Amino acid sequence: MTRRQAWFEAGRSVLTVLTAFSALAGAALVGAAPADAAQGVAVAPGVVYRQFDIQGAKGVTHAHVLSIDLRKRVRLGLLYPGSVAARRTVSGMADAQGAVAGVNGDFFNITETQHPGVQATGASVGPAIVAGRVLKGAVPDGQRFGPQLPPGTNTGEVLGVGADWRARLDRLTLDGSIRTPTGSLPLGGLNQYALPVGSIGAFTSDWGSASRVRATCGTDTDRAAACSTDTYEVAVRSGKVVSLADTPGSGAIAAGTTVLVGREAGAQQLRKFFTGEAVTVRQKLVASGTRIPYRFALGGYPVLRKGAPLAGLDDTASAVRTAVGITNGGRGMVLLALDGAPAYRSGLTIAEVADALRDLGAVDGFSLDGGGSSTLVARAPGVTKVSVRNHPSDGTERAVANGIGVFTVK
Known part of the structure; x- marks a missing residue:
């Protein structure tokens, strides 16, 4: 049995002790537990991995979730290959940077079929900050890869963690x-x-x-x-x-x-x-929602604000997804990646993702790249390298532009 299969079976056994949420409009979690129930597998202090089924409009999909308590000795940071215009697997970036867990990140320049002779760069769509240092700005809205943005949003949308170690959604604009x-x-x-x-x-x-x-x-x-x-x-x-x-x-x-x-x-x-x-060239990223500097930030788009799904979220196209939810006033997060195995590939709509994040206790939610990019990795107890916990829909782990890493503080 592989390490991923062992974790999958361990998660299945956990589900036998979980109780179901009542059915909600949109996606409904099957086998989810009350917030105070013991569940999942501890990856590190403040980091718990679990998995469960979600009933979507087009079938049952399987979710892999990391619950993170930022009040513990755990921090989030940007996983990236060392250059903006480069790609690497989430597991490769996590191991190289010493992360105990993580998920894939922003949408990126994956192909250039419309421009013969021009190579795709692999660079991400939105802004990025690593360890407090600005890496890049956002491309124009019409140049992004990925599904249509929700009304009122743009490529400057970010999920970030500030110098106060609180997670928040924001919008970053280049000023230079x-x-x-x-x-x-x-x-x-x-x-x-x-x-x-x-x-x-x-x-x-x-x-x-x-x-x-x-x-x-x-x-x-x-x-x-x-x-x-x-x-x-x-x-x-x-x-x-x-x-x-x-x-x-x-x-x-x-x-x-x-x-x-x-x-x-x-x-x-x-x-x-x-x-x-x-x-002299001068540049900085200006936040619209806070004056607290960001330790890390990456792009995507919001799906949930103050407990309410954004208006106009797509409720027809289902796919394998990766998303993030902010809990406990920014002191907690849930990282969610759907399974790409054939039995679960129906996935969820973006509207259902927002519902699922809310069911997991999130007040704010953020969608990241999905499809073949959706990847969740975590260490098993006593192991120093991460393993992929979901089944990527490409059949193998895809190299991506960046991701969210979960790090322990010594």
């Missing part, structure tokens, strides 16, 4: 500028696989080695639109312009160097720069 002796220009992007039309974006060593051409493809409303033919690139090191190019390049960016990529009007502005010119 490019200053020269003759004036200041707005910064339109940071380490993004897609830049707004007419803008200038900054790429740092955090980007990785992927080509920057993809940043000039598509438009703010049409991801499949052709790549721009009006582009320009400027490299800045130690506050001075060190190189100029007519097209975006590729390869690793040295620490301390910022590469500016312009398209259309942005390219025309960059053509005025010259080697040796003094240039």
Whole structure:
């Protein structure tokens, strides 16, 4: 028996002692227990893994859940491959960073079939912060991968944990500028696989080695639109312009160097720069909901706010999903990933996901990437490496852009 099978059977035995919730509109948890019932398998102090069935509109699906008490010696952080434009499995990232558990994260640039000759970057859609450091901004709404956003939301939506160790939903907006002796220009992007039309974006060593051409493809409303033919690139090191190019390049960016990529009007502005010119690039992510700095944040979209599902959530398309719920005033979280095994692949609609998170005690809920990306990993007792607990619907674990890691504090 494999370790995952052993955990699956252990979870099944746990279900025999659980009592059912009464049926609710939308998704209903089958075999879920009252909040005070002992259940699940302890992964670490404050971290419990459990699994159970959920009855959705299109059939029964199987849920894998991590319940996390942030009041214990446990913290959440961003899992990522070390570069924005890179992908790695959740288990690989968790083991490399020492996480005891985790789930996959944001939607990402997975394919580029509309742009022949252009490679997908693997970069995520939304903003990202790791250990208090800004990694990237959000692509334009029309450039995102994933299902349609709920009304009133955009690609800047994040789930984050602040310096106060409380989890919250928020929206992060890039605020940046490019200053020269003759004036200041707005910064339109940071380490993004897609830049707004007419803008200038900054790429740092955090980007990785992927080509920057993809940043000039598509438009703010049409991801499949052709790549721009009006582009320009400027490299800045130690506050001075060190190189100029007519097209975006590729390869690793040295620490301390910022590469500016312009398209259309942005390219025309960059053509005025010259080697040796003094240039200062400034950028930050501004939160709309709090002044508390974020220790970590990643993108997705909200499905539940203050105990109520967002208006306009899709209630027709069912799929394998990953989602996060915030409990106990931000001091607790539930990480949920559905099973992709054929018997359960009917999945849930987004509206049903919101109901399921609420049934699990969440007041706020956030949807992450799903389908073949949905992955939940956790260590077994006495084991130093994580194992995949659900069955990924691709049959094998997919390499993804980032994830949420659960870490113990020594």
